[in-house]
Amino acid sequence: xxxxxxxxVKRYGDLIALDHLSLEVKEGEIFGLLGPNGSGKTTAINxxxxxxxxxxxxxxxxxxxxxxxAYDIKRRIGIIMQNVAVFDELTVYENxxxxxxxxxxxxxxxxxxVDEAIEFVGIKDFVKFYPKKLSGxxxxxxxxxxxxxxKPDLIILDEPTVAVxxxxxxxxxxxxxxxxxxxxxxxYTSHYMEEVEEICTRIAIMDKGKIIASGTxxxxxxxxxxxxxxxxxxxxxxxxxxDGVLNLPNIVSAEFDGNLLIVRSIKxxxxxxxxxxxLKSRDIDVGKVYSEPPTLNDVxxxxxxKELRD
Amino acid sequence: MVLRNYFYRLKCIVRxxxxxxxxxxxxxxxxxxxxxxxxxxxxxxxxSQIKIAIVDIDEYRNNTGFVSAIEAVSNTDENQKSDALFNxxxxxxxxxxxxxxxxxxxxxxICDSEIKLTVKETGxxxxxxxxxxxxxxxTSSTIxxxxxxxxxxxxxxxxxxxxxxxxxxxxxxxxxSEPDSTVVxxxxxxxxxxxxxxxxxxxEVTALQADLSYEGARxxxxxxxxxxxxxxxxxxxxxxxxxxxxxxxxxxxFILNVSFGGELLYILLACITGTFTGVTYGTFIASVVKGxxxxxxxxxxxxxxxxxxLAGLMYEKMTYS
Numbered sequence: 001x002x003x004x005x006x007x008x009v010k011r012y013g014d015l016i017a018l019d020h021l022s023l024e025v026k027e028g029e030i031f032g033l034l035g036p037n038g039s040g041k042t043t044a045i046n047x048x049x050x051x052x053x054x055x056x057x058x059x060x061x062x063x064x065x066x067x068x069x070a071y072d073i074k075r076r077i078g079i080i081m082q083n084v085a086v087f088d089e090l091t092v093y094e095n096x097x098x099x100x101x102x103x104x105x106x107x108x109x110x111x112x113x114v115d116e117a118i119e120f121v122g123i124k125d126f127v128k129f130y131p132k133k134l135s136g137x138x139x140x141x142x143x144x145x146x147x148x149x150x151k152p153d154l155i156i157l158d159e160p161t162v163a164v165x166x167x168x169x170x171x172x173x174x175x176x177x178x179x180x181x182x183x184x185x186x187x188y189t190s191h192y193m194e195e196v197e198e199i200c201t202r203i204a205i206m207d208k209g210k211i212i213a214s215g216t217x218x219x220x221x222x223x224x225x226x227x228x229x230x231x232x233x234x235x236x237x238x239x240x241x242x243d244g245v246l247n248l249p250n251i252v253s254a255e256f257d258g259n260l261l262i263v264r265s266i267k268x269x270x271x272x273x274x275x276x277x278x279l280k281s282r283d284i285d286v287g288k289v290y291s292e293p294p295t296l297n298d299v300x301x302x303x304x305x306k307e308l309r310d
Numbered sequence: 311m312v313l314r315n316y317f318y319r320l321k322c323i324v325r326x327x328x329x330x331x332x333x334x335x336x337x338x339x340x341x342x343x344x345x346x347x348x349x350x351x352x353x354x355x356x357x358s359q360i361k362i363a364i365v366d367i368d369e370y371r372n373n374t375g376f377v378s379a380i381e382a383v384s385n386t387d388e389n390q391k392s393d394a395l396f397n398x399x400x401x402x403x404x405x406x407x408x409x410x411x412x413x414x415x416x417x418x419x420i421c422d423s424e425i426k427l428t429v430k431e432t433g434x435x436x437x438x439x440x441x442x443x444x445x446x447x448x449t450s451s452t453i454x455x456x457x458x459x460x461x462x463x464x465x466x467x468x469x470x471x472x473x474x475x476x477x478x479x480x481x482x483x484x485x486x487s488e489p490d491s492t493v494v495x496x497x498x499x500x501x502x503x504x505x506x507x508x509x510x511x512x513x514e515v516t517a518l519q520a521d522l523s524y525e526g527a528r529x530x531x532x533x534x535x536x537x538x539x540x541x542x543x544x545x546x547x548x549x550x551x552x553x554x555x556x557x558x559x560x561x562x563x564f565i566l567n568v569s570f571g572g573e574l575l576y577i578l579l580a581c582i583t584g585t586f587t588g589v590t591y592g593t594f595i596a597s598v599v600k601g602x603x604x605x606x607x608x609x610x611x612x613x614x615x616x617x618x619x620l621a622g623l624m625y626e627k628m629t630y631s
Contacts, residue, residue, distance in 0.1 A: 049530075049531045050531075051520050051527055051530055051531065068530075069535075071533035071534075072533070074531060074532060074533040075533040077531060079527075079528060079531050081524055081527060081528065083524045084524065085523075085524035085525050085527060085528040086525065087322055087517070087525055089321065089322040089323075089325035089326055090318070090321065090322060090325075094318070094321070098318050099528060099532070101311075101314055102311075102529070102532035102533070102534050103532065103533060105311070146528070147528075
């Protein structure tokens with residue numbers, strides 16, 4: 001086990017930021033910590049890294065109790081924070097070299113690692129630039145390079161794609177997959193369910209400082225009653241259609257969004273066919289038809305009663 | 311690790327243009343402005359020779375005592391710089407009157423049966439001329455009286471005795487240089503610069519502490535001893551500030567020619583202590599005060615300005631009694 005957190009409690013006065021949080025991250029996996037803003041993800045990461053003191057619980061990393069002076073453990077960790085943590089007065093190359101030098105003393109080896117990190121995040125053309133001259137996406141890539149240059153075994157990424165353009169976001173996600181394929185264990189926090197769904201092998205969903213569900217994405221989706229989400233383009237909209245659809249078996253909600261009929265169902269067989277049969281029986285012409293499986297947002301919605309992005 | 315961090319921190323500090331302006335350029339600018347202000351001030355206090363004229367008549371030439379007395383304290387060449395009290399011109403009576411009317415001289419002297427001074431207005435220079443003539447008349451009268459009663463006294467050194475003015479007060483300079491009240495402004499300026507090292511102290515602690523900056527958080531998760539990082543960062547701040555203080559002193563001494571007397575070594579030692587205190591104060595405020603960087607910088611500027619004021623930066627007669 002790479003990370004083992006047990007019954008972690010962190011309080012800020014009366015506010016409980018972490019409420020008996022327990023999680024385990026296995027070697028070689030990409031573990032996603034998914035939750036809305038303020039759910040306690042960053043607090044949990046800061047406790048794991050010993051940046052914050054906690055009130056109760058235990059944290060073990062690579063089988064040893066984590067503490068501020070656990071240098072052997074720290075040597076194996078790379079951190080990429082939510083906010084860009086680089087020095088504005090140092091160039092791109094100097095920043096990576098500086099942070100890598102905190103882990104690797106051998107100059108020759110360090111140079112090789114820094115060059116590899118620059119190559120990895122694709123900022124070779126900007127090595128002499130100062131951070132203030134970089135775009136937001138490039139700055140994020142520099143932030144990542146500073147965290148991974150020393151080739152850590154465990155990489156912790158705390159919302160690395162916040163305020164990043166789609167191209168840089170895809171670049172970052174691809175990079176994380178590559179790092180994982182090269183052997184690194186990843187702990188990834190985000191409030192973007194699509195990202196977590198795309199790259200994580202196991203996911204824990206957090207809300208109000210607690211883990212409310214965890215498992216693979218299939219396991220998580222299997223925990224809820226929600227079935228597919230059906231979207232049908234209609235050429236005629238009438239409120240009596242909604243009433244009729246709601247009388248069909250397994251249908252829990254139906255609404256119009258323009259000329260699109262959006263229907264949510266619970267698990268069951270042939271939900272789409274039954275809906276189309278009903279529309280045909282009423283001589284309603286149908287255009288495009290989509291059927292989407294439940295998402296992690298549906299999981300969150302069903303468990304907490306609110307949207308993930310609330 | 312310590313040395314590597316030290317050099318990287320040096321780079322970070324030197325490339326921080328904003329802080330470099332306040333800790334180096336600002337004191338240099340202030341020094342230049344002080345120098346320009348005091349230059350005019352001292353020019354105003356400089357003594358310039360008093361221009362007088364003597365009506366050149368036979369009676370004057372025959373009064374050899376007065377001729378030698380006035381020529382001893384006068385300079386007849388207008389362009390020649392000397393410590394002489396008067397700038398003397400021999401003229402006719404008409405010329406002397408014209409020169410006085412045209413304000414080219416402060417007064418003119420006619421030496422016939424008696425010595426007469428004519429001035430246009432009253433002022434310091436006119437008073438000086440009159441005081442000189444009064445002193446001459448008093449001394450010559452004293453000599454004449456004593457010589458009449460006791461002629462032998464003249465041979466026994468009467469004139470030397472009367473000329474010899476004993477002064478029972480002695481001015482002793484505290485340093486090895488001439489006392490100059492304006493130097494206190496420059497000392498205060500150096501002290502202020504030393505104290506501005508606190509900005510570097512603040513910057514270094516902010517860069518190190520996980521709760522003060524994101525870079526600090528990244529450093530805190532690295533496998534390095536925090537005290538080592540702090541020491542090397544502190545030394546980098548201390549080095550840069552000390553160099554800035556030495557540059558300021560060099561600028562004051564060699565460019566602006568401010569006289570520090572022969573106490574330069576002691577000044578440099580005081581600067582080392584002052585710089586250390588300044589940087590330490592910055593680290594203290596950064597660590598102890600809760601709040602944003604803006605509040606901390608405000609505290610540093612406020613306290614350093616108050617202390618500079620108390621040291622005499624704005625008022626040279628500041629006392630501690």
